[in-house]
Amino acid sequence: MKLSYNWLKELIPNLSWNPEQVAEKLTMSGTEVESLHPAWPEPEGIVVGHVKEVKTHPEAKNLKVCQVNIGQKRLQTVCGASNLERGQRVALALPGVKLPDGLEMKEAEIKGTKSAGMICSEKELGIGEVGDIILVLDDEFVAGTSLAEALRLRDSILELEVTPNRPDCLSHIGIARELCALGGGTLKLPETHFREAGIETASEVEVEIEDVVGCPRYTARVIKGVKIRPSPKWMALRLESLGIRSISNVVDITNWVLLETGHPLHAFDYDNFAQRRVLVRRAKPGERFLTLDGVGRTLSSNSLLITDGETPVAIAGIMGGEKSEVSGSTRNILLESAYFDPPTTRRTSKELGLVSESSYRFERGADPENAVFASERATRLIQELAGGEVLKGLVDCYPKKVAFPKVKLRPQRVSTVVGIEIPKEESRKTRR
Amino acid sequence: MTTQPPDLKEIEKEAQDLLGECDTPRKLEEVRVKLLGRKGLITGVMRELGRLPAEVRPAVGKEANLLRERIEAALAEKKRLTSEEKEVSEPLFDYTLPGRTPWLGRSHPITQTIIEIEDIFRGMGFEVAEGPHIETDYYNFDALNTPEDHPARDLSDTFYVDKGILLRTHTSPVQIRVMEKKSPPVRIIAPGLCFRRDTPDASHVPNFFQTEGLYVDREVSVTDLKGVITAFARELFGPKIKVRFRPHFFPFTEPSVEYDFSCMICEGSGCPVCKRTGWVEISGAGMVDPEVFKAVGYDPEIYTGYAFGMGVDRIAMIKYRINDIRLLYENDLRFLRQF
């Protein structure tokens, strides 16, 4: 699993360890850090530029001559990008800078016009695939700021080997909790506040669980009138630095919350729920389902399905369906935050040969008590980044609380097994 | 002037007596002089032949010549029998030439490593145990607290022979087989071949050697485990070696650790062999999980124990500075002759 050091730092604001120290502490506490590397190339001398003036090149129609404000001074640069416009904030590589692909910036003359530096594409900066148009930054960025700072590019990625007995460590909050237990600081959970409005969620959607062994808990929220658009750059970049492709704000938020809380979520386009209800049931032997990776799958009665009362919309805890997927035209969202039982998830995942970030966590064991927090966190981010009206209340179908085993600790036994006497006070402090 | 003909029979007898006594080349030479020398007995007979009457001379002469021939032959025979004569009579042989070395077989570096590991642990009171390569699900997984649905079964990709029959993925099944037959105290090591579905590369091969260690008794603790691993490391690699334990997870031990040795190549300062960490991962260990004791009918309230694994190939590679595990299994004589 990949972790962002910056993210850990946001969760533990008083974390005093640097990335190398974090790696060492985690390795020596049982979660081996296999590698530690920078999230992105961080070339010096790339700054946010404000495009003040754009004129057509006197000698070439497809080239533009721009005046770019970079804080203390202005530079004239020639650019051929089709999407360049006056007023944009862009990434400008200053003369003398070497880009990640090795290209060195020089002051030059292009068809008789002086040009200093270059306005860059994502690809040229080494932070994305788009190479034919320039990267346009958010308007809030101040001209002259370094790009690495503006986009929070300076980050370290830790790759961890999480052992199967520690599913609680499969998230940033999980690892942050671990670091706090090791004395690294105090955990500060992320914001979950949002506004509710309109009708009761319960009058909009009804949840029924047929198989309470496979699905002990299912919670649903409905958010109406969202705007699906690309995620802000900071969110997209962080997800991509952790190996998850950015798709759209709402989809990215469910992935974000999964990496943050360790709890898998699913967002459905609620207009595809013909029956306005959620029924969790076992698949009929031989039932067919088209998952969102475009593969048609034949199910056995071992598989657990999320349905709209009749038609399946997802294979529980593993993958959603193509039909109910959130798309550019989605307006209303049903946000699922459920708990699926490990053996059921594992069996289906094995049977279908289908492993996802979600199935990986459910089959190792998610926390049923974490479902509400994860749902609230995602709702908060959806309202922040996609707008919309959050209906009142959470529909929480949890017929029988999952019992937590009590663990007895016998100090005498500890001494026998470990071979040294551990004072009561020290023992208590460690377990805090 | 006439003379009595010499008594050749008497002379021959005398000559025989003289010959009979000589057993060294030196004595033989003395006898030869006595018989055939200028003043020798036979020479005397020949000289006197001239003084014999003409009518007996030919007959006596003939007899005397035959006698001389016989004596000469006897002398030659005697000479051959004494050692000096013998050497000369055999084909010429130069003892100073270097010998032609016979082709000696030798132990494979893995075998040498296993023998060394066994010796060290025998010295600490361990017995050597063995188990089959082809195992059942029960011994390889279930009895080791790794039931069917356990995610830890993902940790090893298994070669199945048939339903429930597999090539053992570790030497740990030997623990179960030994504990089923024997009551504590148990103190064994079990070296042997294991199998996993790995694609061969510089550090993985689908069949590899492990050594299992197990000690069960009353009040066995983590400190004993640390002690035995550290003592082993020092015995094998010298007193400067450091041993590091990191918490880890295995279904059959609790608590579990992975243990590392300080890098022998760079002595801890960091090099490509230790991936610049100064440490080389050796294997896993831990305190036997009470569930494992229950499976073999030991009472976990009475007994505790530790178990450890040890990558034999890994140790051989460190010891002989081999950078690719595949070399150990290709059986190229040019490689094997170096050990």
Ligand SMILES: [Zn+2]
């Ligand atoms: Zn080294």
